[in-house]
Amino acid sequence: MTEQSHRPRTGAVVVFYHPDAACVERVNRLASVMHCVVIDNTPAMPSGRPLVLSSEIEYLPNGENVGIARALNQGVEALLRRGAESAILFDQDSEPPSELLTELPSLIAAANASGDRVALIGPAYEDKRLGGVAPFVRFRPWKLERIAPEGSELIDVDFLITSGSCINLKYWSTIGPMDDALFIDFVDLEWCVRAKRAGFRVLGAPWIRLAHELGSEPVRVLGRIYPMHSPLRHYYLFRNAIALIRRPYLPFSWKSTELMKLPIRIVIYSLFPSERMKHLKMAIRGLSDGWRGKLGPLA
Template identity: 60%
Template sequence: MPDTRLARVGAVVVFYHPDAGCIERANRLARWCRCVVVDNTPTCEESERIGAQLDDAVVYLPNHANVGIATALNQGIERLIADGYELAMLFDQDSESTLELIGGLAGVMQACIARRERVALVGPAYEDARLRGLAPFVRFGYFKLERVMSAGDVPLDVDFLISSGSCVNLACWRDIGPMDDALFIDFVDTEWCIRAKSRGFRVLGVPWISMTHELGEEPARAFGRNYPMHSAVRHYYLFRNAVALLKRGYVACTWKSTELVKLPVRLVIYACFVPNGRTHVKMALRGLWHGVTGRLGPLA
């Protein structure tokens, strides 16, 4: 049974070809709060197998297609809103949630709501041992990110939080609007945070709460540091969506300036420091072109 202390807190987990560990994590999550699993696994047969392994307490929404992370999150959040929930915890299928994480973030958000603060999202610090341990929070600066150390006992105003492990205030969902379906994947959480802040809402990092989370695949070593890496297809979406956001008026000029610096650096890394780099560069340039021409949605 869900923990009574979290009676108005729900969770959304997005599946895509989940393994046994992903299913086990979702079942454990359902013991603490309402858990909605939105499954983007394409095949009906695999969806049936997954559904049979999930606990009866899990709300299972199979799409039988990969509709993208934005659409899947929107589906899960809309289900929680329809069922009367006030807060939504968002998780990737491989994210390790704990009762302390959920209860802690929900407590911070509930305190903000009680003080009538316009807070859209709170999230933990995250740790990826393959990169540099506990990652700092981020504020946008001109031509580079301002990194804010994950320390202290006061929530920090930040410009961006990754979606996994974050807690959404559903009372402001209609004011901000849903995740952008057209982006499909990559920069979905960034765009939503930017839009929330452009409409007068705050995004808060909670430095005393942390979560283990791995960004992408095995990092690439370049210029004396580790860089998060993804598949060539993901790099298509990364470049395409970055360009799409550069064209939007509500997106902060600070973020735009930083991306204009980072995009050519990424191309150099793909070309020189990544196995099969030619494919990564080709897909990135294809994404760049589609972003310029306004072609969004899933890659056909």
């Protein structure tokens, strides 16, 4: 590996939304390792002083929730202004291991040095509530191909979750920013689809693990565990699924699996959580808005 591969210019983007003290402690530790940009989507948060953030952190408060996509775009643009070559993206509750912070940027730099067109590399994520380490995924008609995160070789995948993933900023302008009209949910998937359509690779690093909790407390239905979200998140989930199904550049293989999942999700999210009717109403509203192409934040 070249010296550049060992010492790439990289930074982290962390999105805050009503962070607690543990979130602040995590981002302060992260800032001691690399330059860190915090985008705060917490409403009415005018400055970083109440958070007791490290002076090393570049803190950008929005004063409102502008969505995960726009916040990530803001953080990436801040790193680009500093000349970064790669950006590691995090949710506020992610606790990255040290090897993630060093190896992912080095893998991106090595790909650039060899001419390999890699857009994104990410770890396998582990949510103990959902049964441990999640498999990597490739789209196949009517059913996802799940790939066990094993071995020491990078794995070509069709998408990675945002948190813990390392973006190759060399190709950021070619692929384009995250779609902020989606606001939240499927933002990572839509970006990965565009990256792959443009001829870039999306790779999973199975030997690197990130502890990450997906949603709130999950529910078990017929032996399977499903992540649970708030009624508002379910609105965005159903809305964006329909909106993306209607877009011609999303692959049929993904659309077919989503069409299979939608009725199952409606049943689960309307029968098992508390406030069942609220979940159902928000899901139906999301389906309607997605069909009509009504995107952005829910007014």
